[in-house]
Amino acid sequence: MRLMKTSSYSGFYKLSPKQRLMEVAEFANLEKNEIDTLKKEGALGIDVADRMIENAISSLSIPLGVGLHFLINGKDYVIPMATEEPSVIAASSNMARVCRKKGGFFACNTGPIMIAQIQVINVPDVYAARIRLFESRETLIKIANKQDPLLVSLGGGMKDLDVNLVPSSQGTMLVLHIMVNTKDAMGANTVNTMAEALAPHVEKITGGKVYLRILSNLADKRLVRVRTVADKEALGGEDVVDGIISAYEFAAADPYRAATHNKGVMNGISSVVLATGNDTRAVEAGAHAYAARNGRYTSLTHWEKNADGDLAGTIEIPMPVGLVGGATKVHPIAKLAVKILKVKSALELGEVIGAVGLAQNLGAMRALATEGIQRGHMSLHSRNIAVMAGASPDMVDKIVEIMIAEGKVRMDRAKEIIEELKNKKS
Incomplete structure (x- = not known):
């Protein structure tokens, strides 16, 4: 084996993980104890890691804790949360305990609908082509659903379409959205496969040229909605409630504050997404895009007083998570996290994650309204x-x-x- 002197190394992927590690160690001048640290295996063995990603040399452990006191739609949950940040699990658990006094969290969802986009350019008659695509709806649905008969047999598959006209410096693009019920999968591979299959048919119908055909991470047809009530006395009194509402109003009005406010929401959400082997980047991208959907970045949550003077909070957020496919079924800790959660569907998992985000946001704002976050x-x-x-x-x-x-x-x-x-x- 040659020694790795530069980052340009042809055939690196063909080496075993151990060989790759030794090459990297040579390049970085790692000492024996540092190499031994990278060789240590946790629950995720290097053989599994090597099947999950490219050029694997080791695995990285993140602390895994559990959120307690969560009552969601009348059901108790112990919630695995993977995070390196202190106070996240403590804050969300504490606020779940406070909200439990008024019944906990109540959640609903819009179903597991994912969107794939098909971009068409150089369409000579975009308005007429748009209508022709709507006319071809049933044909396009049949073609898409042939790509995954098992999903269709389970009640999923492509259900509808929409067509948008998007102005650009290259002229007006025609963008077809296909809506797919992905059931208990996050669904990226499924919707991408369907979009690929539809591309030549879309070109024939529109007379244009198809370029991108890929899912959108702005999963606004796959929303989770959660509400809760926090007892004013349990929070610390009326002044604390007023302080929390003031903190929320700041985030709702100012994108600089909203970015940090929503980061707090995602502290809770991303920890459960990561623990269950789901795609943190997809969920985060969709959440922040949704927060800016009206042309201005704002808070993902809403807080107000109810008739009793207690604090009422809600969150509405895209939640593209699954229980089948990806790391969820490969990573041994992710599989155990799902077992600990006792969720029966991807929709239920999404509702749980939304509740954790709302609880975490409340915990951060309560700290800001009282002793300060630090x-x-x-x-x-x-x-x-x-x-x-x-x-x-x-x-x-x-x-x-x-x-x-x-x-x-x-x-x-x-x-x-x-x-x-x-x-x-x-």
């Missing part, structure tokens, strides 16, 4: 700092206590405290 966040972050500074397990709690009391959660201060404690012992 207090809870830094108390957990300080443990990481102490460990990174080299604290032994019996020292961690004391170091955290000192750093929090001083308001100095820093690596240099943690190292100083370690030395002080060691000197005291000796």
Whole structure:
């Protein structure tokens, strides 16, 4: 085997994962203990990782915890959440406990409809071609559904179409949307296959040239809607409710605030999406695009007072997740996460994820409206700092206590405290 001197390496993918690792180690001058760290296997063995992605050399573990106290549509859930960020699981669990007093979370959905787009250019008569596509609806549905007879037999398949005229610098594009019920799959492969099959027929009908034919991650036909009520006394009183509503109104009005507000929502959502082996990027892209669907980026959630003065919250968000296909059925931890959740369908999974996003958003806003976000966040972050500074397990709690009391959660201060404690012992 040749030594890897540059990143240009023909045939790297043909090597075994162990051989690839040694090549990378040579290139990066890794030491033996660093190579040994990369060789360590967790629940996801390197043989499985090698089948999941290209050029695999190792796997990366993310902490997996569980959200508690969740009552959704009258059913109890223990919710696996994979995240590296402190306070996310604690905040969402705490708010689920608060919301439980008023019945928990209530969720519904619009069904598992995914959209694929077929882009057509150079159409001589775009308005007439648009109508011709509508006239060909039944024929196009039949052609698409021949691509996946099993899905059709389960009640899924292409159900409808729409046609948009999109102005561009290259002229008006005709864009066909096909709507596909993907049942318990996220559905990317299915809708892409159907779009590919329809392309030549669309060209014949429109007289134009088809270029892109691919799903859209703005899955606005696959929405999850969740509502909840948080008791004002459990939150901390009327002033806290008013503070949370003020924080929400800030996010609704200002995209700079909305970006961070929605990041908090996604802290909860992405952790469950990741834990169940679903596509975090697809869900995140769809969520942020949906937040800007009216031409201005705004909050994904809404908060208001109800007639009793309690805090009422809602979220409406695209949720393209599945229980079959992809990493969900390959990754051993993802399979166990689904088992822990006890969900029976992709729709139920989506509702659970939406509830976690709403709870996490409430937790972040409550912190902002009371002691500020840093207090809870830094108390957990300080443990990481102490460990990174080299604290032994019996020292961690004391170091955290000192750093929090001083308001100095820093690596240099943690190292100083370690030395002080060691000197005291000796």
